[in-house]
Amino acid sequence: MTKLSPWQTATASASLLLLGGGIALGGNYLINSPHSVANESAESSTVTKDESGQAAIALPQNYVSNVVQQVGDSVVRIDASRTVPTNASPLLKDPVFRQFFGSQIPNIPSQQVQRGVGSGFVVSSDGLIVTNAHVVDGSDKVEVTLKDGRTFKGKVMGTDSLTDVAVIKIEADGLPAVTFADSDRLQPGEWAIAIGNPLGLDNTVTTGIVSATGRTSAQIGVADKQVSFIQTDAAINPGNSGGPLLNAQGEVIGVNTAIIQNAQGIGFAIPINTARDIAEELIAKGKADHPFLGIQMAEITPDLRKQLKSQRNIDIGANKGILIVGVVPNSPADNAGLRSGDIIQKIGDRPVSKADEVQQIVAKTQVGDRLPLTLQSNGKQRQIEVKVGVLPEPHKASR
Template identity: 65%
Template sequence: MKPTFSSPSSSPKQNLLSSWRKVTKPISLVLLGGGIALGGNYLINSPQIVASPLNDSEVAQSSNSPFRSSVAQSSPDIVPQNFVTNVVNTVGSSVVRINASRTVETRLPEAFDDPYFRRFFGSQMPNMPDTQVQRGTGSGFIVSSDGLVLTNAHVIDGADKVTVTLKDGRTIAGEVMGTDPVTDMAVVKIEATELPAVVFGNSDTLQIGEWAIAIGNPLGLDNTVTTGIVSATGRSSSQVGVGDKRIDFIQTDAAINPGNSGGPLLNSKGEVIGINTAIIQNAQGLGFAIPINTAKNIAEQLIASGKVDHPFLGIRMTSLTPEIKAELQNRQNFAFDSDSGVVIVEVVPNSPAARAGLRAGDVIEEIDGKKIKTADEVQRAVEQIAVGEQLPMKLNRQGRNLALDVKVGILPSQTS
C-alpha cells in the first residue's frame, strides 16, 4: 500500500480520508501479524506433520517372499488431515476376523461319581453332555494375495476348526500352517485368490512418539480402529509379565482389548509395524505388539516347516543385585565374588548348559566378548545364535574366573 500524502490545497474530505488511512494502516499490520501467529500456532500444534500416506509407487514386492516393504523415505512429508482415514481405507480390507473352536471333555466333580451321592441325589443330578465346544475369536491380517494370514498363536491354540471372515462378509475355512507359542505367532492359510495384502514397515527403525494405528475386532466389534503413538520399544517379556515368551515388545497407547489379538499395528503410511498381542490386566493406555521384523522371520519358518527351532541353554537365572545376592547367600549358601552379572539359579539336567559344566551359583559376566548385566541380555544373546553353534561364556564361580563354550541346543516343545 502506497502512503497517502495530503497537500495544503486538499479539501476537508480528502484530509479526513488521509487521516483514516493513516489510522487503519497499523491496525491492518496488527491483524496480519495476528493471523500469521494463529496460523503458525495451528501448524505447530496440529498433529498432521507426519510421514506421507501409503503410495503404490513406493511399494516394492519381493518375488521370493510374501512379505513386502516400502521404499525408505529420505524425509517425512506433510500428510492431509485425514491420514488415518487414508490408512484405514487402504489397509482395512486386509484385516480379518478369526473364529476358532475346539471340543473338550466335560468333567464333573469327583463327588458326582460317588455311588452314595448318586443314590440319594440321582434324580437331581445335572444332565451334562460328555463334551462341549469352546469358541473364541481374534484378529489377523492377509500377507499374500493367495491367502496367507498372520495372527497370534493363542488365538487358535488347540483349535479343531478355524474360519476366517473377510471384510466383504465371506467366511472361509482356514488351515493352520504352524504355530509358535514361544513368540505367540501363527500362520493360517485360506483358499482364495486376489486378496488385498498388507505392506510391511521396518520395526527396527521405530521412533518413540510416532503414530500407531490399531485395527481389529475387540470384544466382537468388527473393524474397530484406534489410534495412539509408539510409547516405547524393546520392552522385554519379563517387563510385560509374559516370561515364557521370547520377544522384545513394542509398547503403544492405542487402545488394545481382547479380540484385538493378531491384528496389525500400523504407522502413518499404512505399513504394518507390529502384531497386537498383549495387554496388562487393569492397566489403561498400555498395549503391546510383536515387532513385525521378528514376526516375519518367525512366519517364514512356520510357512517353510510348520515349526520354529529356538536355541536353548537350559538354565534358570536372575540379574545379580545386592538384594538377590544377600537372599541367595542366606537361603542357598551361594558365595559370590561378583556384584554384577547374571547368577544361574538352576541348571536343567541333561541340558546343553549341564553338558558344558555350568552350575547353580555361577555368575555369567560375559557372552561372546560382551559384558552381561541382566538376564534379558543373556536371553537376547542366546536368541541371536544358531542351534548347534558354540556360545563362549565367561563365568565367576566363587571367586574363580572360568571360560566355557556351550553348544546351543533346541528348546524342547511344550508337549515334551
C-alpha cells in the same frame, strides 16, 4: 491373555529363564524388504523445514483414513471353536447316586464347545494369514471372514506358543497383502494404528503412539512368552488379538497380542520382525525351533550380594554379571560344563549384566552354533563354548 532362600529369590527375579526364543528362517514366503508404501500420501503432504533447515514431511490430517483405506481390506476376522471336556463330577453319572436323586440331577454333557473371536491379517495374496497362537491353538474349526463378507475355512499351518504367533491358510487368490516395516528401527513416540475386531465389533480402528519398545515378558506379566514387546497406548481389547499394529505409512510394525488386566490404556504387540521370522518357520515346517542353553539365571545386584552373604555366607566375588542359579540336566549348558554359581561376564566380546541381554543374544543365535562365554568360576576366569540346542517341547522342558 495372560503369571526364601537367596537362591529362590534369585531364581524368581530371573523369571526362571530357560532361554528359548530364537529364529531360524524356513523359507522366503513372507520376506519383503522394509520400505515405505506411502508415496501417494507423501505427495499430498506438506513439506516444511525444521530449525536446522532440513526438510520434514508433515503428515496429512487424514493420514489415519489413508492407512485404513490402504490396509483395511487385509485385516480379517477369525472365528475359532474347540471342543473341551466339561469336567463334570463322575458322581453325577453314578447309577446309585442317580437312583436316589433322579430328576434333581441335571444332564450335563461330557463335552462343550468353546468359541472365540480374534483378528488376523493377510501376508500373501494366495491366502496366508498371520494371527496369534492363542486365537487358534487347539481349535477344531477355524473360519476366516474378509472385510467384503466372504468367509473361508481356515487351515492352521502352525502355532508357536512361546511367541504367540500362528499362521492360517485359506483357499483364495488375489488377496491384498500388507507391507512390513522394520520393527528394529521403531522409536517411542511414533504413531501407532490398530485395526481389528475388538469385542465382536468388526473393522474397528484405534490410534495412539508407540509408548515403549523392548518390554520383556516378565514386565508385562506373561512369563511363559519370550518376546521383546512393543508397548502402545492405542486401544487394544479382547478380539484385537492377532490384528496388525501399523505405522503412519500403513506398514505393519507389530501383531497386537496382550492386555494387562486392570490397566488403563496400555496394550502390547509382537514386533513384526519376530512375527515374520517365526511365521516363516511355521509355513516351512509347521513349528518353530528356539535356541536353548538350559540355565536359570539372576542379575547380580547389591541386594542379591547382601542376601547371599548374610543368609548363606556366600561371597560371589563380582559386582556385575549374570549369576547362574541352576542348570537343566542334560542341557547344552550342562554338557558344556556350566555349573550353579558360575558368573557369565561376557558372551563373545559383549559384556552382559542383565538377564534379558543374555536372552536376546541367545534368541538371535542359530541352533547348532557355538556360543563363547567368559565366566568367573570360584574366583577364576575361564572361557567356555556352549553348542546351542533346541528348546524342548513344553511338556518336556524343565520349569
